[in-house]
Amino acid sequence: MEIHEWMVNYTRQTEWIDRRGIFLWIAFYAGGLGGGLYLVSLYFNSLWGMFISWLIIAVIKGGAHLIYLGKPLRFWRIITRPNTSWLARGIIFVFSFIVFAAIQLMFSHWLPGSAAEIAFKVLAGIAALAVTVYTGFVLNTVKSVPFWNSTLLPLLFVLCGILGGFGLSVIIALNGGNIALSAAETGSRWLLIINALLVIIYLWTAANREVTGKKSVMEQMRGSLAPVFWIGIVLLGIIIPLTIAFTSLMMGEIPPALLIAGVVCEVIGGLALRYCVLKAGAYKPLVAILR
């Protein structure tokens, strides 16, 4: 007699992370990173930053979403029904950003300072923020996965995206982009601290939500996800970038290679965070084991 483990044990979701689900993980992260970079670039008024963020969202995020879909040629059906779910609204945000930011980039290049440029910067900025935040809502509205069912998740994803945006802006600044390096570093520093605190609060609240939420947290800290959590999120995503950030703060100036290494670690940390959130999402058993 076959025992269906997924019915009688706490089982994690697989569709949005295993096999082709990896593309959804990449799409979710690329949305946060691209949106965050656009917002940071708006702050610094960096045309290069805005262009790179447009590429990240239009090519990487859009492409990954399309590859993931079982019937990609029907994607247009999603954007015609914004009233249905956050996934539909999110894809509309992505398309809006791609259109608004493309128009804004053209205005910024050929008609800088025009009213139209400012108007499209505002529109694209709103769309970028929506792209950054919607993945959190996609997940936290799923009642059946207690680990995701938290109001903190959208905030965590937004801050993680903006942190990645500050990180990439450091690299743009090092390559002569129109960004103040010290300001980008300061932004990174603060966001790293806030993000680290938010990750702790998120895990603590998830662990106290219900048994399934606790299982998800334990799976990350002690289970099969522990290497990704401790090395990816804690070491590469928090400790190393923070160490580099504070070394830079105290010494005044550090080699650009070290700054770039810190940014790479931040990006890996962000990827690891999204990976763990998706991978650890678990359902409670359909059938209780009677004892």
Add this chain to the structure above:
Amino acid sequence: MRWGMVVDLSSCVRCYACVAACRIEHFLPMGMSWPRLVALDTGGDNPAVSTYSVRCNQCKDAPCVEVCPTGATQQRDDGIVWVDQDKCVGCRYCVIACPYQNRTFLSRDKDKGFFPGVVQTDFEKAGKKIYTHQVGTTEKCNFCMERIDTGLAKGLRPGIDREATPACVNTCPARALTFGDLDDPDSEVSRLIKEKKGFQLHPEYDTDPSIYFIDGKIGQADAIKVEDDSRQEPAPTGVER
């Protein structure tokens, strides 16, 4: 009118006839099963094997309908939740949202054929014409709505007349499955639920499933004391669906 089902756990003899009947009725690919039998060792001092027949719960407040971004998953006036495969984009949000894990994404590897690379059976050939399954979309039990609709058009009564009743219910040799109208207080399902204290799976999700269980103790996972923690760990890899 709201169609519903009652599963008598004490009657089920785990013969898998319901699973087979559904496969035949809907020409299901090898990797796909709409109803499933959950068999488990109850553990403890007097271990026994228990079996539960589960399928899509046709929830009144279905999370899968709420999240579907294309409107492919729809709910009819009679409560049946079904998937329009021509509209499904394959995002799998419904699979994620279902607290009962009773939706399946039909990937290419689930539709290899009964004898991959050797021969396509006449059954498979007939299925390709009569009941197509689109790879890249999501599927689930639909209470045999085609049988219900055809039967009603002929003036038959689902749950009473076999021609208008779901295939799994017709086939169950132990009469563990009962089908009928939940809104009709005189129907067999309403009587069973009332007399035998039928209960739904995971009522805490407020989905109001249309499938009730009687004579068993399932669905109260959080109330069970976790004695063996290793047994309760999330499955480390993707599991069969």
